[in-house]
């Protein structure tokens with residue numbers, strides 16, 4: 001079995017463990033102005049957390065790719081997310097901020113350079129991964145950050161445990177292209193789901209804020225393509241997608257993954273788990289090794 005399959009299945013337990021770290025030093029206080037940065041998957045987790053923190057009234061929160069950080073802005077704290085702790089752009093960001101702004105890094109490796117560079121290091125080594133493709137480190141980071149915002153991680157873990165077993169809502173033969181949609185904090189999750197498909201399987205996948213979908217991307221929708229929404233669905237969108245011949249997927253739509261009326265809310269992080277499994281299926285269906293995506297390395301370390 002691939003490493004990524006084992007890592008995907010272990011997420012609910014990792015989330016419970018991550019939640020026990022919700023009081024870690026270096027997590028922001030209510031009202032602080034915060035920027036969260038990372039690259040790739042870590043950037044998408046930063047986006048999800050930033051939207052949630054601000055939306056729930058904990059303080060202004062921005063998310064940036066580490067390479068595009070706006071150094072002129074005033075923040076009370078910068079949080080960098082990096083599984084490897086060696087990604088060049090993240091190392092450069094912490095070096096540039098040294099002494100100017102309090103910094104926190106969330107990483108899987110206590111020995112990584114960033115752990116020594118940041119003011120505070122939060123180490124989720126139990127969630128580290130053998131697969132290049134990130135799943136449980138990223139979602140455990142978000143689970144810890146959500147626990148710090150007061151979310152119920154036990155309920156999330158129950159949905160996650162279902163998500164690792166549910167029948168998959170699509171199949172490679174029925175989905176030559178997938179577009180993931182989200183609103184608010186689920187935009188970052190949708191972005192990550194699309195990245196999983198691209199990384200693990202070289203599959204054509206895109207992601208948009210759901211209300212942006214009608215502004216052009218809907219032109220891609222047709223038979224044997226899928227539009228998969230996480231979280232809140234804009235009024236009328238499922239019918240508009242289905243008119244094109246594309247399949248609309250949502251945990252509660254047309255029976256969804258849960259069966260109509262079976263359950264009112266499925267945590268969008270559990271949707272991401274289902275999408276991770278789809279990405280692995282798309283890889284193996286082409287004879288690819290999902291642990292070793294073409295051209296992608298565990299960490300991007302530039303000369």
Ligand code: F1P
Pocket residue numbers: 038039040041042081082083084085086087090132133134199296297298299300
């Ligand atoms: C970030 C990253 C991942 C990507 C791949 C390569 O690394 O770009 O987002 O999926 O695994 O590394 P890190 O800074 O979180 O270690």
